[in-house]
């Protein structure tokens with residue numbers, strides 16, 4: 001049975017194995033039936049009745065090892081396939097069947113893979129680094145990419161500390177030697193870390209935890225991170241300095257940045273030359289932050305006393321000459337490999353995956369604006385209003401969109417840093433109705449940029465007498481349109497101005513917008529045409545300045561207005577324009 005989409009309201013859904021009462025309506029006496037394997041049931045409210053449909057489960061591919069606790073969360077809601085060690089072409093062949101993909105660092109989710117992922121809604125990284133995912137390609141396709149940034153911080157921190165201490169005391173080398181039945185005590189003379197200076201490049205979650213532990217060992221900690229304030233570092237007793245100064249003063253250098261163009265090869269031939277003789281270098285972040293060739297040469301030349309590496313430019317680093325050096329200790333990307341961390345990241349990413357597949361959002365999205373969680377609830381009604389205003393404005397203005405300005409006033413000025421989130425929803429509203437491709441919060445900004453639409457955002461305390469005010473000004477090749485809206489208490493939202501006309505318009509359902517001359521009979525004639533065509537008027541707003549001057553009328557109507565009726569309305573005397581606008585998420 002096909003039901004008109006607006007009539008459907010999801011009551012609940014259940015995964016395969018659940019017991020439900022089938023039949024239409026299902027509250028009539030009947031029998032219970034088990035939801036078949038591979039299907040989920042969705043119950044809809046349809047008028048007074050509750051109806052049900054079986055739908056195929058969403059399908060999730062897990063292409064790197066994921067802790068059982070995460071898999072269990074997934075299996076309770078969706079169909080899960082775990083297929084590790086897939087080659088690129090194997091992955092491309094099957095990826096089109098899946099709604100979500102979960103990976104660690106072992107899968108190269110490149111543009112080719114993403115291009116083949118036609119149904120994909122979510123890519124989850126069970127860990128921090130997303131450098132193995134082409135986030136731009138995913139963004140372009142409107143795919144949410146999320147990671148699990150908190151779950152493995154302590155694992156990576158403890159691994160860094162273990163590497164630093166092993167490096168200082170030659171533990172791996174001594175261990176290997178003794179296991180060969182050698183007893184070479186003088187060969188493995190170490191150095192103390194006490195009172196040495198640790199230079200931390202990248203003072204994020206792991207960098208800060210490393211500092212805390214190094215301080216407990218009476219090391220002096222200095223750090224470089226362009227995005228962390230001196231005050232923040234001072235709270236941990238760490239001195240922030242430039243990277244150049246850090247390289248000059250550190251006895252041990254550890255890197256904890258993402259791998260991005262700015263951090264690629266920051267440890268290179270030139271920067272090593274400025275370091276102390278006998279410096280030790282640790283990388284438990286990402287291969288590529290250190291130029292491995294330069295590191296090899298500097299160790300060979302005796303400039304660098306040793307290195308501890310968990311990550312490599314090529315993984316596995318089978319061809320790396322660094323593996324041949326005695327004073328280089330290595331682990332095979334084990335930073336996050338603890339039972340605790342793997343449980344944390346698997347659960348985090350599995351929950352986010354299910355949230356997204358159910359139509360919600362993910363907690364740690366990396367390709368949509370992050371807003372502080374304490375702002376999310378407060379900004380939700382504004383985001384919804386902005387999207388509806390966008391839909392309204394673009395349909396009323398007509399024409400090809402060239403610029404969008406979003407102005408946030410009054411109490412919204414307190415959320416200045418988070419308004420990008422609302423702007424993306426406004427853009428979704430503006431673009432989604434007129435484009436064939438799906439537009440969502442992930443790709444809205446990208447789609448606008450790609451189409452040469454200029455987007456700007458202003459935050460002001462001015463709100464024209466309202467507590468809060470959103471104004472969206474758009475320019476198209478047919479002219480300009482300005483729509484303002486506000487959110488009252490309990491999330492009630494209204495469009496309060498269209499152009500220079502004041503309104504009190506509920507931005508819902510189907511709207512007819514007319515520009516006409518304010519004179520007796522015009523509104524009546526329009527109402528007659530609608531009545532004749534069985535279109536019920538649910539509400540009416542008229543904005544005008546003076547009688548007999550141009551006025552604006554917006555009618556809330558209960559059903560779509562067919563094109564011939566719009567044409568008939570346009571032909572009425574006194575009416576200069578008539579536009580139909582849908583504030584639902586249907587394409588126009």
Ligand SMILES: NC(=O)C1=CN([C@@H]2O[C@H](COP(=O)(O)OP(=O)(O)OC[C@H]3O[C@@H](n4cnc5c(N)ncnc54)[C@H](O)[C@@H]3O)[C@@H](O)[C@H]2O)C=CC1
Nearest residue numbers: 129156202203204205206227256257258262284285335336
């Ligand atoms: N070896 C392993 O198994 C693991 C590796 N990692 C890696 O460790 C690294 C750090 O992870 P987290 O601390 O969780 O990330 P984070 O995002 O909390 O910290 C990264 C820090 O780098 C800073 N940064 C950005 N650009 C910089 C630049 N140009 N110069 C200096 N600092 C810059 C940021 O401001 C931020 O404070 C990431 O690359 C992550 O992928 C994380 C977990 C496990």
Ligand SMILES: O=C(O)C(=O)COP(=O)(O)O
Nearest residue numbers: 104105106127128129336
């Ligand atoms: O979280 C990260 O950034 C890591 O590097 C951990 O990688 P993994 O999940 O162990 O392949």
